[in-house]
Amino acid sequence: MFTIALFERPVGEGQDAIRKGALGFGIQEHADAVRRVEAYLTDFTAKGWNRERDYWWCRDEGDPVTTILLIAPDTPS
Numbered sequence: 001m002f003t004i005a006l007f008e009r010p011v012g013e014g015q016d017a018i019r020k021g022a023l024g025f026g027i028q029e030h031a032d033a034v035r036r037v038e039a040y041l042t043d044f045t046a047k048g049w050n051r052e053r054d055y056w057w058c059r060d061e062g063d064p065v066t067t068i069l070l071i072a073p074d075t076p077s
Helices: 030-041
Strands: 002-010 018-027 046-050 055-059 065-073
Touching: 002 030, 018 030, 030 055, 030 065
Parallel strands: none
Antiparallel strands: 002 018, 002 065, 046 055, 055 065
């Protein structure tokens, strides 16, 4: 099972990302999590996938932060 974690990083060099919550928990299949991320990104003017670090990002023009979405395995409770 997977979680889609949401982070925000201020626009600019060298800024750290801060966890802001999750888009979804307990997603059964990784492919389903990817579809959810891709659907979320459709409303943003700037978006992409960082292949090197394996996360998606998005923002609208003028936003002070970039939203980062990371798919991770659920941790046992």
